[in-house]
Amino acid sequence: MKIVRWNSDTAAGTPEATACAVAFDAFGPPEVLRAVRVAVPLPGAGEVRVRVKAAGVRPFDAALRAGRVPALPVTFPQCPGNEFAGIVDAVGEGVAGVAPGDELIGWNVMGCYAERVAVSANQIAGKPRAMPWDEAGGLSASGQTAHTALRALGVGLGDTLLVHGAAGGVGSLAVQLARTWGARVIGTASPGNHDYLRELGAEPVAYGPGLVERVRRLAAHDVSAVLDTRGGDAFDASLKLVGDWRRIATLVEFDRAKKLGALAVRSERSAARLAELVALWERGALRVPIRARYALHNAAQAHRDIEYGHGRGKVVLMVEVAA
Numbered sequence: 001m002k003i004v005r006w007n008s009d010t011a012a013g014t015p016e017a018t019a020c021a022v023a024f025d026a027f028g029p030p031e032v033l034r035a036v037r038v039a040v041p042l043p044g045a046g047e048v049r050v051r052v053k054a055a056g057v058r059p060f061d062a063a064l065r066a067g068r069v070p071a072l073p074v075t076f077p078q079c080p081g082n083e084f085a086g087i088v089d090a091v092g093e094g095v096a097g098v099a100p101g102d103e104l105i106g107w108n109v110m111g112c113y114a115e116r117v118a119v120s121a122n123q124i125a126g127k128p129r130a131m132p133w134d135e136a137g138g139l140s141a142s143g144q145t146a147h148t149a150l151r152a153l154g155v156g157l158g159d160t161l162l163v164h165g166a167a168g169g170v171g172s173l174a175v176q177l178a179r180t181w182g183a184r185v186i187g188t189a190s191p192g193n194h195d196y197l198r199e200l201g202a203e204p205v206a207y208g209p210g211l212v213e214r215v216r217r218l219a220a221h222d223v224s225a226v227l228d229t230r231g232g233d234a235f236d237a238s239l240k241l242v243g244d245w246r247r248i249a250t251l252v253e254f255d256r257a258k259k260l261g262a263l264a265v266r267s268e269r270s271a272a273r274l275a276e277l278v279a280l281w282e283r284g285a286l287r288v289p290i291r292a293r294y295a296l297h298n299a300a301q302a303h304r305d306i307e308y309g310h311g312r313g314k315v316v317l318m319v320e321v322a323a
């Protein structure tokens with residue numbers, strides 16, 4: 001998968017055609033994000049170029065901006081963003097079945113906080129016309145993470161799944177997927193989000209001290225699988241609640257998971273996985289709850305929101321661009 005580095009990847013753009021994007025020139029707080037103009041990328045062979053309408057914001061983006069993702073080298077100015085939705089405006093050589101005007105959902109490793117992205121045609125799925133742009137922009141990355149983790153756990157009928165951080169971007173989608181696949185779901189959230197979790201189909205429980213006892217009051221010893229989006233105390237509680245640690249999937253506690261035989265899950269993205277999520281949306285089995293929408297140039301505020309660490313569903317940047 002191509003990692004977007006502007007200096008080289010956008011050099012082929014028509015020099016006079018520029019587009020707006022948000023980037024950072026140094027690691028630091030949200031204020032390092034600034035609007036820049038970059039060359040509009042030309043779609044290479046096998047790529048499509050998209051006029052972005054919405055781009056999801058994730059904790060990963062904030063971690064990257066803060067310099068906490070050393071495994072992923074960045075080239076300044078670096079544009080963050082891993083998921084988008086938009087309208088095709090150019091198609092590269094060898095791409096079949098996609099045409100200008102098509103509405104798409106997709107992902108990229110960085111580069112999505114922008115008016116235009118050029119991505120592989122293997123990193124997209126068609127967007128239903130009825131799907132709002134904000135939901136479409138926030139579906140791809142978090143949806144695929146939730147899907148990857150629940151498939152790795154084999155969650156289905158007969159399971160009682162505990163989701164730590166159930167109100168968050170990944171958690172909100174995981175709750176719905178697990179319910180669709182027949183599981184009973186218990187989700188942790190602060191009390192103010194309990195009604196929200198009920199609406200998604202989960203039985204809410206407050207996180208924090210006493211969590212194990214509260215979950216046992218709801219499910220005795222029946223918790224059969226866990227999705228941990230939090231780590232720390234949440235991971236500790238999971239070890240007490242599930243007998244078979246191979247049925248604990250964590251998105252964050254990788255070292256301990258590997259030592260203890262739990263699943264350390266990294267999102268595995270594919271066009272087929274994304275298309276399955278879109279199909280579930282079309283069936284009414286999945287929604288992308290939106291926590292907040294910000295204009296592209298307000299990306300710093302979106303990062304503050306994400307770093308606050310509380311809220312329901314996804315934070316999304318809305319990108320308005322001239323046709």
Ligand SMILES: NC(=O)c1ccc[n+]([C@@H]2O[C@H](COP(=O)([O-])OP(=O)(O)OC[C@H]3O[C@@H](n4cnc5c(N)ncnc54)[C@H](OP(=O)(O)O)[C@@H]3O)[C@@H](O)[C@H]2O)c1
Pocket residue numbers: 058059060142145164165166167168169170171188189190191193207208229230234250251252265266267306309310311312313
């Ligand atoms: N491994 C991977 O491939 C992968 C992929 C995606 C994400 N991740 C990681 O997964 C984590 C979650 O991502 P996200 O997008 O869902 O984040 P998010 O949307 O920012 O999650 C915020 C949620 O966390 C909840 N929360 C805060 N403190 C909590 C606690 N102590 N216990 C339980 N829940 C708590 C909040 O609930 P309240 O508002 O009710 O407090 C809020 O709903 C992040 O660390 C992210 O980096 C990993």
